[in-house]
């Protein structure tokens with residue numbers, strides 16, 4: 001399935017991290033709407049909880065503690081979720097047509113029934129997002145497909161009390177944030193992320209890679225080895241046929257005393 | 267009267283070889299759909315993708331074990347290359363001309379040795395990377411990513427080598443397939459293709 005994306009139709013998030021107060025309403029609202037079970041966690045001496053995405057946690061607030069020059073601690077909050085990449089590694093590697101697919105809004109959605117549990121998407125994601133549930137099926141944020149189809153905002157955005165999570169037309173959101181002189185992350189990376197962040201510092205401070213890309217081995221595998229391999233296969237068949245009709249097989253001239261019936265002419 | 271034929275492969279070797287071949291082609295068919303969405307149709311041979319993966323895992327284990335055994339059977343014969351082998355490579359094994367090349371060849375020629383060593387190595391790499399791909403959650407992501415790439419690369423190398431192997435073992439060298447089917451080859455075949463080996467076995471028998 002070719003991954004075609006229409007920029008003008010793209011919907012997405014603008015996540016203005018400067019507004020986030022780390023209340024985690026987004027986490028809770030997502031669980032509620034998508035009927036996801038609670039995950040049992042342990043106190044690990046931080047307010048960040050849970051500490052990683054799970055099959056039942058599609059988005060979460062990452063707490064990044066940071067000390068300034070005077071040793072004053074401060075927090076950075078980052079809503080972590082599927083970025084709905086314009087060039088999606090998961091879709092590139094998925095061998096099951098329709099298991100991971102792009103909606104007309106440009107969202108990377110999935111169909112559990114078509115997932116064949118190969119887990120390639122887990123390895124191909126530049127952001128380490130997809131998880132597998134107890135049925136060995138892919139799970140991740142699908143931007144509340146069932147809500148936005150009906151013109152509603154995704155549950156997390158609806159619940160956000162500070163308007164950190166703004167949902168809407170991607171290009172409009174970016175235009176507004178650019179006009180407000182925000183530093184944006186994800187406008188062009190991977191053919192544009194569906195989740196664009198307004199950051200207050202370098203991406204690394206939020207645990208984001210500065211220039212996200214599809215993992216190099218995955219690129220080699222899918223975009224280099226695969227096409228060359230198909231070429232190589234037919235090339236070797238062609239070379240053998242060519243050998244047969246040009247130089248030809250190595251026939252043996254049977255010796256006379258052995259086998260009277262034999263003897264191919266050379 | 268002396269027999270027109272001489273023994274080339276034991277029953278064990280022949281059974282092992284065909285076991286490797288069947289598992290290899292099972293892996294090929296069940297893996298094609300995973301290789302690219304161009305080949306999704308091959309999943310239908312197994313019902314669906316989930317079954318294809320299951321078959322691929324089972325066939326993978328069987329191929330790994332049998333291919334390692336096949337390699338170990340031949341390990342001394344296929345890993346030692348001598349001056350005659352270098353000459354074989356220099357003349358392209360005689361396959362670049364219609365003339366007889368009279369190369370000094372033992373039980374296996376240099377090309378066969380290279381093929382056996384490559385398949386041995388590829389089996390190891392395919393097996394190890396296959397394990398990482400099987401349970402990606404248990405290993406660091408970079409290992410699984412590298413494994414997916416290497417698994418594809420080794421597959422491509424193997425299938426290309428196997429195409430050449432099947433050609434040379436069948437229509438490319440008439441009389442060769444018998445060696446793997448019923449274990450024997452004609453004296454003329456042995457003298458022509460593997461003269462050093464022919465001397466070796468006929469000396470033993472006299």
Ligand code: HEM
Pocket residue numbers: 274283286287290291336374377378379381382385428431432435436442443444445446
């Ligand atoms: C239809 C498929 C195949 C046919 C017709 C075939 C045929 C043969 C024959 C006739 C020989 C004996 C050559 C001789 O007497 O010198 C042989 C040897 C051998 N075959 Fe195959 N084979 C097939 C597939 C495979 C596959 C898939 C593998 C491994 C992945 C394999 C690995 C080997 C090895 C390692 C040897 C030992 C000699 C060498 O290194 O060339 N074969 N095969």
